[in-house]
Amino acid sequence: MPELPEVEITARRLDAALRGARVESALAPGMNVMKTFEPPLEALVGRELARVRRVGKMPVVELGDLALLIHLMSAGRLRLFDKRASPKDRASRVLVRLEDGRELRLREFGTKQRAWAKLLPTDAVDDDESVARLGPQAWPAPPLDVFARLIDLPRHLHPLLRHQADISGIGRSWVDEILWEAKLSPFRKGSELTPEEVERLHAALHVLGDAIDHYEETIPEQLPDKVPMPLKIHKREGQPCPRCGTTIEAVYFSEHQTNYCPEEQTGGRVLKDRRLSRLLK
Numbered sequence: 001m002p003e004l005p006e007v008e009i010t011a012r013r014l015d016a017a018l019r020g021a022r023v024e025s026a027l028a029p030g031m032n033v034m035k036t037f038e039p040p041l042e043a044l045v046g047r048e049l050a051r052v053r054r055v056g057k058m059p060v061v062e063l064g065d066l067a068l069l070i071h072l073m074s075a076g077r078l079r080l081f082d083k084r085a086s087p088k089d090r091a092s093r094v095l096v097r098l099e100d101g102r103e104l105r106l107r108e109f110g111t112k113q114r115a116w117a118k119l120l121p122t123d124a125v126d127d128d129e130s131v132a133r134l135g136p137q138a139w140p141a142p143p144l145d146v147f148a149r150l151i152d153l154p155r156h157l158h159p160l161l162r163h164q165a166d167i168s169g170i171g172r173s174w175v176d177e178i179l180w181e182a183k184l185s186p187f188r189k190g191s192e193l194t195p196e197e198v199e200r201l202h203a204a205l206h207v208l209g210d211a212i213d214h215y216e217e218t219i220p221e222q223l224p225d226k227v228p229m230p231l232k233i234h235k236r237e238g239q240p241c242p243r244c245g246t247t248i249e250a251v252y253f254s255e256h257q258t259n260y261c262p263e264e265q266t267g268g269r270v271l272k273d274r275r276l277s278r279l280l281k
């Protein structure tokens with residue numbers, strides 16, 4: 001599930017590999033993937049790839065005055081291949097074929113087709129509603145006073161930090177890592193934090209930068225399909241907390257889970273399984 005650090009390294013690697021490459025053809029085998037129709041994808045033919053950047057969790061591929069804004073959702077991947085996709089590759093959503101034989105491919109795994117792309121004027125990307133609605137980026141972290149205002153909301157930290165309109169870039173994996181780093185419960189409310197806790201949470205955003213540094217060292221120029229994430233706590237239920245040795249617990253929701261160290265984050269309390277408590281209501 002690509003979040004800010006994963007999309008950042010994807011954009012960096014693709015930017016280095018693609019600058020100056022020219023488009024031979026572009027097509028969208030994913031029937032519902034394109035959210036814009038004018039200009040058509042064919043407008044990319046003959047254009048040079050100028051830059052790949054990231055906004056929130058979205059890669060942006062710039063080709064002169066047109067840009068592809070891509071939302072990977074949970075199962076999309078953007079990768080450069082040396083050869084063209086087989087027409088049988090059912091994961092293909094958008095294919096940008098380059099004159100040198102390589103192919104930039106948006107693929108999506110799993111059964112749900114949720115990833116999308118928009119072809120927009122480059123200078124209109126930041127005004128697109130999917131970008132304009134984003135809160136300040138979680139990395140580099142906003143100044144402490146700005147961050148303190150952003151999270152001063154009566155909502156649990158777990159959804160609050162993932163709410164892209166408040167602060168952008170954090171998803172279900174890194175939120176657990178940030179909260180563990182800050183030694184805060186996922187069920188504390190933003191508006192209930194003491195100034196000292198806000199400061200701790202703000203400081204904990206460094207885990208995003210650390211992850212990017214880790215990827216810079218470990219990920220080759222040619223991006224693999226799956227990037228092993230340097231997670232310490234997310235989906236590590238049953239394992240010892242790397243800091244204090246207490247068994248890591250989990251709270252499960254219908255589509256995701258949160259992991260935490262009871263000793264350091266919830267005052268020793270093991271939280272109820274939300275799935276179970278819903279069933280018992």
Ligand SMILES: [Zn+2]
Nearest residue numbers: 241244261264
């Ligand atoms: Zn611990």
